[in-house]
Amino acid sequence: MKSKIVATLKLILPLGFGFFLVWLFYDALCDDQKKDLFAAFSEANYFWVFLALGFAFLSHVSRAYRWKFLLHPLGYKVKFWNAYHALMIGYVVNIVFPRAGEASRAGVVAKTEGVPFQKGFGTIIAERAVDVVMLGVVSVVALGLQFDKIDLFQDKIAAFNEGMSVCGNGTVFAVLGSVVKYAIIIGVVGVLVLFVFNKGFRVKIKNFISGLLEGLLAIFKTDYKLQFVGHSVFVWVMYIANFTACLYALDATSYLGWDAILAGFVAGTVGMVLVQGGIGVYPAFVGLILSIYMGGESSSVILPDALAIGWINWTSQTAMMIVLGLISLGVNGKNVSFKENESAAEDTK
DSSP: OHHHHHHHHHHHHHHHHHHHHHHHHHHTSOHHHHHHHHHHHHHOOHHHHHHHHHHHHHHHHHHHHHHHHHHGGGTOOOOHHHHHHHHHHHHHHHHHSTTOHHHHHHHHHHHHHOOOHHHHHHHHHHHHHHHHHHHHHHHHHHHHTOGGGHHHHHHHHHHHHHHSSTTOOHHHHHHHHHHHHHHHHHHHHHHHHHHHHOHHHHHHHHHHHHHHHHHHHHHHHOSOHHHHHHHHHHHHHHHHHHHHHHHTTSTTTTTOOHHHHHHHHHHHHHHHHHSGGGTTHHHHHHHHHHHHHHOTTOSOSSOHHHHHHHHHHHHHHHHHHHHHHHHHHHHHGGGOOHHHHHHHHHHTO
């Protein structure tokens, strides 16, 4: 009974927080801004939205191929479609069960291709490390194009912290900031306590680090280094192409240059990292940054068209991810088993 309650809370709390953020950012808009937001949705050119989804799909395909190159030096020649279905199942599982997507992805390929869970999970962690490097490169380039706007960024972010717009409620954002800060502190303390007093937890940490190192070494051991690098670059080019194409969906954002594109892209990516699935945060972060380029002197911290682009991009990507993930579940759903994922991890002890 207790485990069911915990599992339910793990599902409800993140989703509830996400929907709360949606309401919070929407409620912070003035009535005229809300009308402008819905008008932007109705006026969008959805040819560009579907083109953007095409770029997103290509990034998923490329990511599946890239994963094959990491699994190969471990002794497993994984079929593309098995890697692809495992990837998409991981995405859709992550939406419903935060942080479970990576485990389910490793679990699926363990069943379809016989890749030990720990090894598969290690390669996924290695992929994440490479993605962090790629995001760092994009961020550095974006920052290099923004030096003349640093002061404006600071002013807008300060205004955002006070309430997002002239209609906002700064108290709510201040409370949220404090909650996040203390939650991080409590989490770190909890991990340290478990590490000192719980032998089983220390073993899990050791196994995790071992899998991480093995996955990282697979990058250097693969016979397809150039292909791996090429796919890594291609994946992130497609991410940026997806974001850029969406900007053309509205006339108000179609003229923005590369400085705005890269800054908005990085802001949205950070939003996806901060909150599972990016719900509420992705559109707000994208809208905040793009507003700087669309109307630096405006009294509104987030302009309706800028926020609309954030919502259009987030909604379309999430919808496609859910549809593709459910298709993969239908094709390969019998291979998803959280219990076996857990038992596979236990077997490595």
